[in-house]
Amino acid sequence: MSLSANEIAQLRAALQDAVVKCSERCLYQSSKWAAELLNALPETEEQDVTIEGQSASPIYTPNSDPEEALLEAKELSKYLLAKSFFDCREYDRCAAVFLPDSLLSSVLNSKLEPTTAQTKGKAKATTSNRTSTPVKLPKISQKSLFLALYAKFLSGEKRRNEDTEMVMGPQDAGSILNKQLLVVGRYLSTWFEERETKEGDIAGSQGWLEYLYGMVLAKEKNDKKALSYFIQSVHKYTMNWGCWLEMTSLISRVEDLNQILAECPQNIVSYMFHLHTSLELYQQSSGLASSLEQLLSIFPTSSFLLTCNALLAYHSKDLMAAEQHFGRLLSLHPHRLDSLDHYSNILYVLNLRPKLAFLAHICSSIDRFRPESCVVIGNYYSLLSMHDKAVQYFRRALTLDRSCLSAWTLMGHEYVELKNTHAAIESYRRAVDVNRRDYRAWYGLGQTYEMIEMHTYALWYYKKAAGLRPWDGKMWMAVGSCLQKMGRERDGIKALKRALLVDAYYEVGSSFGSGGDMLGGRTATGQMDPDVLLQIAIMYDQLGEEEESKAYMELCVAQEEGGEAAQGNLAESVRIHNDSPAGSDDGTVEDADNVGHEGTGVTAATSKARMWLARFAMRTADYHTANRLATELCQDGVEVEEAKALVREVRSRLEASGMFDDPAG
CATH class of the missing domain: 1.25.40.10 (Tetratricopeptide repeat domain)
Structure with missing residues (x-):
């Protein structure tokens, strides 16, 4: 994507305009986002815009709507007063500059809704016959109206946070609502009704009030209507990044x-x-x-x-x-502290303790009371196995921001480490309430319920996690293991085969699974996870299907060496779905010829598979194969004593049959 000089100039002007307009309405995060993008644009030799023979910045152009421009000019002194109150976080004072409580109360009372009377446990709806006189809204510019109503909205959020109990305390139900949503929503609804045209458009609207109304609707869980208002808002003013983020959350x-x-x-x-x-x-x-x-x-x-x-x-x-x-x-x-909590998660998984300590020091020196800083420090203490200290910092992050998703999920992990399953479940549930797309929280719920042997619940949560991340082998491994514990081996085998299928799409180096080659031509190729193969083989054995079990045991052992042997001839068996993972937008699979097929070496899983094969050979009187496998087991160092006993038993059988001097194969 390349832009011409003129397009870059237009983009720069639009970003400058967005910085000022978002800042005027106290949308500081959107203003910061636009300012960062603006300064990431490479500088050109001539950036000034000439207006009527004078060099001026495009951000100082007046409002394009003459009526709005006149109102803004008349309200300038009041607007500056209201904005100064907002900047000092005196939200109620800010709102009262343009919208006193008496006016808001009259607007709220002007829209009477059916009242519900409770009689002997039965709800009976009765509509009042009184008709209210519509309140005439004051003539205020959209900029001032947005500032006043946004201040009222934030006043409700502030009071909601103040009324909330201590994080994970005995009274912390997480169900306290913003009491200002009703009045802000009613006022905006009345404002839109006054300006609605026959075509359904809002005459003269600039998009900011649609954005605010969408936020109110989203808080009230009216997602479909909220999205429609957000879409209207971005059509009228595209550069409000906060509106796009609200759409993302829905x-x-x-x-x-x-x-x-x-x-x-x-x-x-x-x-x-x-x-x-x-x-x-x-x-x-x-x-x-x-x-x-x-x-x-x-x-x-x-x-x-x-x-x-x-x-x-x-x-x-x-x-x-x-x-x-x-x-x-x-x-x-x-x-910059934004998103450093994700960085700390990566350092934690990679076990890079010095870097994580350095990151925690940087965050603490910049602002130790930012939620991101608290999460980073909590991860550092978790890596040191100081789980109580880690919980303390995750709680601090949530005290600062109840919607901090990382803190809820990570605190759940810490409670699992502390064996406090009740607190872990509650933490994961709160993470899901914040963001239902968080597969880690769903997976954590599944793990926790599995720990307390409530496998039906665990399976449901594992399936939710797998649905959110269907091409993650770890999710399907969890589903398969849970099904096995429930005695549903046939379904468990399908889930584990899918884990093999999807893991083959990722290169080696993932935090779980074995990675491997891409799946070319709908066949399972590349290195597979020996533990999954062993688990599938055991489940086939439990079903009494020894030939299938033997095939997967052999494939498990073959993973030690890698190469062609590790790929096996189980393409038809592993291929359980006709859909292909979303490796690319056009459905094609990228070339992976350069991915290696190195073996895993001897593992506990391959040793167990070799022992099963040796005993299977004994049962089928294939003593030479049993002797070879048992001898290899003696060299593995995993199950040496049992292997030595098996070698002795094989040799006694061979001596009894007179075949001991034959080649061992």
Whole structure:
């Protein structure tokens, strides 16, 4: 993607405009996002825009709507007063500058709804015959109205947080609501009704109030209506990144993303929205990598895009590349704390304790009371196995921000380590309440219920995790193991075969599984996980299907050497689905000829498989094979004593049959 000089100039002007307009409405995160992108644009020789013979910045152009411009000019003194109150976090005072409580109360009372009377346990709806007189809304500019209503919305959020009990305390139910949602929603509904045209459009609206109304609807769990208002908002003002983020929070499937994207304006911001939301849905296709590369050619130093690049590698399970990307991001933006909690997760998994200690020191020195800093420090204490201290910091992160997803999930992990299953389950549940797309929380719930041997519950949660991340072998391994414990071996085998199938799509180096070659021509190729193969073989053995069990035991043993032997001839057996993993947007599989087939060496799983094969050979009177396998077991050092006993038994059988002097094969 290459832009002409004129297009870059237009993009720069739009970003400058977004910084100021978002800042005027106190949307600080959206303003910061636009400012960071603006400064990531490479500088050109002439950036000034000439207006009527004078050199001026395009951000100072007046409001294009003359009526709104006149109202803004009249309200300037009041607006500056209200904004100063907002900046000092005096939200109620800010709202009262333009919308006193008496006015808001009259608007609320003007829309009477059916009242419900409870009689002897039965609900009976009775509609009042009184009709209220509609309240005439004051003539306020949209900028001032947004600021006042947004302040009222935040006032409710602030009071909700203050009324909430201590994190995970005895009274912390997580169900306290924002009491200002009703009044803000009613006012906006009345405002839209006054301006609605016959075609259903809102005359003269600039998009900001649609964004605020969408947030209110989203808080009230009216997701479908909220999305429609968000889409209207981005059509009227595209550069409000906060609106795009709100849409992301309401999207749970890739299909929903594609459908919504078709209704949105097609420009560079919607391009970024597609990239960001796909990463939130844990996608890692080659098409996303291409999109990101094109955006980075325009904004080469953008912290937002560099973070996306690191997360793309993280979701692709290339942890070393993700660590390098985050390291570069930290060197370019050493005071930026956003997304460093993800970086700490990577360092934790890679067991890079010195780097994690350094990252914790940096975060603490910049701002120790940011949720991201608390999560990083909590991860550091977790790596030191100081789980109580880690829980303390994750609690602190949640005290600062109840919607901090990483803190809820990681605190659940710590409670699992502390054997406090009740607290772990509650932590994971709260993580799911914050974001139902978080497969880690669903997986954690499955693990915790499995620990207390409630396998039916565990299976349900494992399936939720597998549904969110269907091409993650770890999810299907968990499903298969849980089904086995429930006595459903046939279904468990299917799940474990799928784990083999999907793991073959990833290169070696993932945090779980064995990786391996790509699946070419619909056949299972490349290295497979010996533990999964052993588990499948054992389940076939429990079903009494010895030939199938023997085939998987042999395939398990073959993983020691790797190469062609490890690929086996079980293509038809492993191939249980006709759909192919989403390795790329066009459904094709990338070339992986250069991926090696190194063996795993001797493992506990391969030794157990070899022992089973040796005993199977004894049962079928194949004493030479049994002797060879048992002798190999003596050299493995895993089950030596049992192998020596088997060797002695084989030799006695051979001597009894007069075949001891024959070649051992």
